[in-house]
Amino acid sequence: MAENYPAALNREQFNANFVAVTQLAQIHGLSKERADALAEDVFSGELKAVHLRPILDGLLGETGQSTSARRMLAKRRGSDFVRHVIDRVKENPDVLGIGIVDEIFTPPYNARFVPELAVRQGERWIAVEINIGGETASPYDIGRYLARLAQLEQKYDQAILVLPKGCEDIAEMARRFQREWIDRDVHVVLMPEPGPQGTL
Structure with missing residues (x-):
């Protein structure tokens, strides 16, 4: 977060949990544009991990079986x-x-x-x-x-x-x-x- 969304660290209302932030970071690694579009809703708590998971799965499917995608899937x-x-x-x-x-x-x-x-x-x-x-x-x-x-x-x-x-x-x-x-x-x-x- 400090690297990709430093302004979020100074928010008065930060309602995202660890899992959601982690999934946002994984989405960012696959598509910065998609992560940027989701970030505000994640930090406000509107988008939860349960909503982000299908998005992450879709992006992983789009990337095919790249080394980083395989590693991420195996870790998860x-x-x-x-x-x-x-x-x-x-x-x-x-x-x-x-x-x-x-x-x-x-x-x-x-x-x-x-x-x-x-x-x-x-x-x-x-x-x-x-x-x-x-x-x-x-x-x-x-x-x-x-x-x-x-x-x-x-x-x-x-x-x-x-x-x-x-x-x-x-x-x-x-x-x-x-x-x-x-x-x-x-x-x-x-x-x-x-x-x-x-x-x-």
Whole structure:
């Protein structure tokens, strides 16, 4: 905002939330003219994130599959999946397949080296690492997932990896590598991604 719309920082009435401003910035990266036309309504709060999302999707479709468009789509898909999993676990902790949960905790967004979600079972704390995975995964990628779980287990009693359904091959490879390396199973949960309106 400071770079593209510095005057907005001095507005008396600024009613846009973080998500709307972020989406406006993404629109600006794809079409400055379109963003400029929307900016006033975004800053006044008249246009919300829910209104900007279809515009952003349309612009991404128009740009084809450029590198920046692919990167933006992948990042948004990942953040949508993380939010979806957090909501699902809070709504129904049974989806993790670990039994009764006493408490669900979402660490601060900007905290370092913490999972997206932590759950408590009695005295035990379990870290939930959520990752969008990919269509394919190299042994290096799998090693990175397992290293992240090992890092979390330095602080938590257990770490769980959540991937989207469709990542069965990645999950199986992670289980196989973990057994080969340290003769121990890894807990991987596969969950559906949100649909177009954030539902299954």
